[in-house]
Amino acid sequence: MKVRLSLIIIISLLVTCIFNLGSSALSAQDREIIIVGEDNQIFDVKASGWEIPLTVLAYGKGAKIGEIVTFSIDGKNVFETIESRGAIPVHQLENYSHWSDLKAWTKLKTQSTSFASLNISPNEASMFETLTAKVRDIQRSRADIRPTYLTVRMDSLPFNPKAETSYSIKLGVQVGGSVVTWEGTVLVLDIPIIQTNPVWVPAQLHIHSNFSDGTKSPKELAELMFNKGYVVGYITDETDGGNDTEPAIPATTYSGATWNVYQQGVRDYTANIAMFPGSEIAGSTVNKGFGNHKGHALAYGIGSFTGSNSFETTGLRYRWFLPQDLLNNINSNKSGAHSTIAHPTNIFYPWSEWALSVRYHGMELMSGLQTSFAPQSSPVVRWRSELTRHLPGVFNGLAFPSARTGSDYSGVIGSPGINYYTFIGLDSAPPWSNLRSLSQTVVDTALRKGRTIASRLGGVAAFTIKDSSGTDRQIGDYYSQTANTQLSSHIIVQPTISGTYRIRVVENDFSRTVYDQIHFLSGGVASQFDFNFSFDPTTTRGNFYYHLIVEDLSVSGGDYIYTSPIFIKSI
Structure with a gap:
């Protein structure tokens, strides 16, 4: 009996070893590799360069470094025009369910961000949202996964990009003995400025830098937004405070920067664009503490994270607030401060308190990886409902939700691209040759007046x-x-x-x-x-x-x- 049992154990061990060897051989031989990029991007016809973000991911063992070997635009070989071409990291995933979700997500992402044919069914849109949530979970568990950025300078191309033209981008990355390809589209547009009274200028009002969960510095974002045709950019990084009831002391951003450091960092750039510091803060079922999510609000025109008078009524150094207190604290932070409800009906942190008495100054009609923009899409329907609810108070000079957009870009996998435009109506023309000197008060005054236009x-x-x-x-x-x-x-x-x-x-x-x-x-x-x-x-x-x-x-x-x-x- 003991001999038979021993034989069974030995045979089982041999089978396990053979199976493991076979699996190892298969993973090395049949390694799967995909490239995640921003499949559809807009650049202004006056851009000095295009930036192509790429992340190479693999399932199975193999080389950890790849090399870009081909790059073409509309079939023309322009490999030599790429700046900083060379080695690119290959990030390996061990969990096959993660890999399966990622592959399905990349297919839907291309389809759902198209500028030419946004042909996505309600079921596909729902699946895309579900998969995006899973991809974000992968990113949270793998903070080492970051994109590599390729830059193509316009003055190095053998042609001049034209407005209203889509350009097909195709590149190849060699990993070991295989070459993996990626294709994307750049849509070149002439982003307008209407110099009437008021002067309508394009702005990006919701974007994250490396002061919180973003991959880029404000200086890098300024250059990128300039190339996409923006005149104004508001960096809306998240405050610290964690998932407890203690405030961040000293009051800081998610990365630990104090307000002064953050403010100076946002203003440290050279591109001809006006950049200002704001913040994104979460609503909660528990005041000044972590509870169930109640949505996010964006803070503009604020003077600090500690507030102007009482920390408890104007401060923002907690990570979480009851929605009513959150909007109140933003609006009271300093004279001229104002609030906007971010991604109001998105699957990620939708705003859920709509019976509040406190006023706010804007609502994002377009944000993130949104797939529907028609008048009957959920954020636009909610916006009209809120306009109706706030209508009587408008004639007493009270705030109303103006039409706004925001990309919610951070740059990690699962992040939206830098999309959408909010046009702001300024009372007079800004200093075109030195937009960095544009007064933040001028911009905030126009936003508080509701002089805004939302555009996809x-x-x-x-x-x-x-x-x-x-x-x-x-x-x-x-x-x-x-x-x-x-x-x-x-x-x-x-x-x-x-x-x-x-x-x-x-x-x-x-x-x-x-x-x-x-x-x-x-x-x-x-x-x-x-x-x-x-x-x-x-x-x-x-x-x-x-x-x-x-x-x-x-x-x-x-x-x-x-x-x-x-x-x-x-x-």
């Missing part, structure tokens, strides 16, 4: 309504008007891509559409339209808001533009 692909549209005195009322304005009056309105639209566009001016939450026309518009060309409409024809003596919606009907992945409203009280 950088097109811009604005409108005015002439009041009874003949004054052109601007986006963000509020005033009183006699009921049953004919009003005249002026629209200006400058898309980045030529196509057929539907242009609408909508009253309240689609209670009435006062203008609805379809026009073919040329990219880079400002088109203007005038129309009249009857204001409050039924003399309800109510409160009204009007906003402009522009949709590209030519392709499923085209531009969407939403303006903040003009508010009119009927008397």
Whole structure:
């Protein structure tokens, strides 16, 4: 009996050894490698360079270093134009379920970020969100995984990139005896600035640097945002404080930088862009302590993490707040500070407190890895609902949620790219040759007024309504008007891509559409339209808001533009 048992044990051990040897041989022979990159990017036609982020990942044993061996744009070999080409790390994953999720995610990511054909079903969109969450978990467990950045300088290319043109990028990385390829698209656009009154300039209002969970310094982000056509950038790094009830002392960012160090770091750059420090802070079910997530808010125009008067009512050095206290503390941090609700309906940390009495100044209609931008998409529907809820207070000078966007870029795997544009209406032209000297107060004043336009692909549209005195009322304005009056309105639209566009001016939450026309518009060309409409024809003596919606009907992945409203009280 003992001999038989011993034989069984020996045979089992031999089988296990053979199986392990076979598995090892298979993992070495059949190693799987993929390259994760930013599949679809926008760069301005005036960019000095394009940046291509790449992360090489492998399942199975093998070489830990690869080498870029081919690089082409639209089939043209431009390998010699790459700066810092050479070795690239290969990050190995050990968990096959992680690997399987990552492969499925990369396929959906390409599809869901397309500029030409955003053809993704609701089931695919849901799967993409689920897989993105899993990929972010992989990133959290592997902080060593970071992208390698390739830079292509425009003056080194054998051609001049043209606006309204998509360029196919293809590169090869040799890992051991194999060459793995990656393909992506760069869409070159002429990001507009409308020099009317106000002057509409493109801004990026939600981005993370290496002061918190980002991979890039503010200086590097400034250069990248300049090449993408932004005039203003707000760095919104996260505060410290951890998952407990103790504040960060001294008050710091996630990386441990004090406000002064952070502020100076954000302003340390050379690109011709205006950069300012803000923050992103979490809402919680527990005040000043970790609980269930209640969403994120963005803080602009703040003066420090400790606040101006009382730390408890204006400070931000806790990582978590009850939503009401969070918005209050941001708005009270210093004179001119203001708050925005980030990614309000996203699967990642959606805002869940909508019955608050506290006011806030903006809402992201487009953010992160969003896949739907139509008027019936969940963030836009929520925005109109909140405008309606806040409508009566607007005529008392209280804040309302202006239309904004934010990329939520950090640069790690699972991070969105630097996408979307918020156009800010400045009262006068900024110092174009030295945008670094643009006053933060000027920018914050325009944001607090609600002079904003949200755009997916950088097109811009604005409108005015002439009041009874003949004054052109601007986006963000509020005033009183006699009921049953004919009003005249002026629209200006400058898309980045030529196509057929539907242009609408909508009253309240689609209670009435006062203008609805379809026009073919040329990219880079400002088109203007005038129309009249009857204001409050039924003399309800109510409160009204009007906003402009522009949709590209030519392709499923085209531009969407939403303006903040003009508010009119009927008397």
